[in-house]
Amino acid sequence: MTQQRLRILVVGATGSIGRHVVAEALARGHAVRALVRDTRKGRMLGDAIDLAIGDLTEKAGLDMAVEGADAIIFTHGSNGGGKLGSERVDYGGVRNLLTALGPRKVRIALMTAIGVTNRTGSYNRSTEAHDWKRRAERLVRASGHAYTIVRPGWFDYNDTDQEKLVLLQGDERQSGTPQDGVISRRQIAQVLVASLTCDAARNKTFELVAETGPAQGDLEPLFSTLAADAPDGLDAIRDAANMPMDEEPDRILDDLAALRRQSFATAS
Numbered sequence: 001m002t003q004q005r006l007r008i009l010v011v012g013a014t015g016s017i018g019r020h021v022v023a024e025a026l027a028r029g030h031a032v033r034a035l036v037r038d039t040r041k042g043r044m045l046g047d048a049i050d051l052a053i054g055d056l057t058e059k060a061g062l063d064m065a066v067e068g069a070d071a072i073i074f075t076h077g078s079n080g081g082g083k084l085g086s087e088r089v090d091y092g093g094v095r096n097l098l099t100a101l102g103p104r105k106v107r108i109a110l111m112t113a114i115g116v117t118n119r120t121g122s123y124n125r126s127t128e129a130h131d132w133k134r135r136a137e138r139l140v141r142a143s144g145h146a147y148t149i150v151r152p153g154w155f156d157y158n159d160t161d162q163e164k165l166v167l168l169q170g171d172e173r174q175s176g177t178p179q180d181g182v183i184s185r186r187q188i189a190q191v192l193v194a195s196l197t198c199d200a201a202r203n204k205t206f207e208l209v210a211e212t213g214p215a216q217g218d219l220e221p222l223f224s225t226l227a228a229d230a231p232d233g234l235d236a237i238r239d240a241a242n243m244p245m246d247e248e249p250d251r252i253l254d255d256l257a258a259l260r261r262q263s264f265a266t267a268s
């Protein structure tokens with residue numbers, strides 16, 4: 001784990017996870033810019049934060065938000081926004097910011113959710129939130145940026161002695177209840193921030209839960225045990241192949257193709 005000082009853009013900074021991410025990033029010596037819709041809410045994050053005012057669903061303001069950033073942590077969510085919110089915010093926000101980056105490469109940490117590959121449960125059928133978060137994961141993998149994708153279990157359902165981090169792959173816990181795993185918001189933030197400066201976390205996707213036991217001081221050994229995603233793959237390395245590309249809407253395929261073109265333009 002390097003002690004690099006990054007300029008991090010936090011997306012969803014005013015949210016229940018984002019606030020912890022801001023505090024953790026500052027505690028680790030990073031410079032933080034927060035993308036916020038509401039200046040008053042943004043100011044409550046403290047004087048040490050640079051504010052970028054913008055809405056994820058509108059391109060205006062996003063160029064300024066990413067300018068000079070070395071890394072982006074995505075913790076936003078359209079909570080309660082239904083299918084349209086899932087597409088426009090959870091997915092569209094990732095697409096719009098990746099597009100705003102243009103040819104520049106940054107380090108990315110994206111938070112989605114445990115069970116994100118479960119398409120048939122009642123939650124996904126009513127909100128499509130899993131499908132759109134999973135498509136946002138695919139955008140990040142296609143973008144060519146170095147990334148870590150963290151799929152946390154249920155926020156703050158852990159008991160005080162449940163701090164031992166467990167990183168899983170394959171997204172096999174899909175009951176849609178806290179039985180799938182629990183984790184504190186504070187520890188989610190720690191993992192997201194730590195992943196940015198750890199080579200062992202590079203291009204990996206995992207579910208994150210905590211079990212009974214003390215927290216580990218060093219996260220590198222945990223990241224090291226994980227398999228990286230396939231270099232040209234759109235899905236996490238051990239995910240079920242239950243979202244075939246030939247059934248995906250054209251607008252999704254267009255977004256993926258545009259980000260791939262942007263990535264190749266950067267490489268050449």
Ligand SMILES: NC(=O)c1ccc[n+]([C@@H]2O[C@H](COP(=O)([O-])OP(=O)(O)OC[C@H]3O[C@@H](n4cnc5c(N)ncnc54)[C@H](OP(=O)(O)O)[C@@H]3O)[C@@H](O)[C@H]2O)c1
Nearest residue numbers: 012013014015016017037055056076077079113153154155
């Ligand atoms: N609860 C769980 O146990 C659990 C487990 C795993 C994953 N998750 C997922 O975690 C995600 C985030 O959780 P959270 O508790 O941090 O959510 P939250 O408290 O509702 O925060 C959402 C953040 O996204 C921002 N946002 C929403 N729409 C935006 C837009 N159009 N432009 C810019 N920013 C926008 C909000 O900004 P404003 O302050 O301006 O509204 C806020 O900062 C959810 O999507 C959820 O599905 C939850």
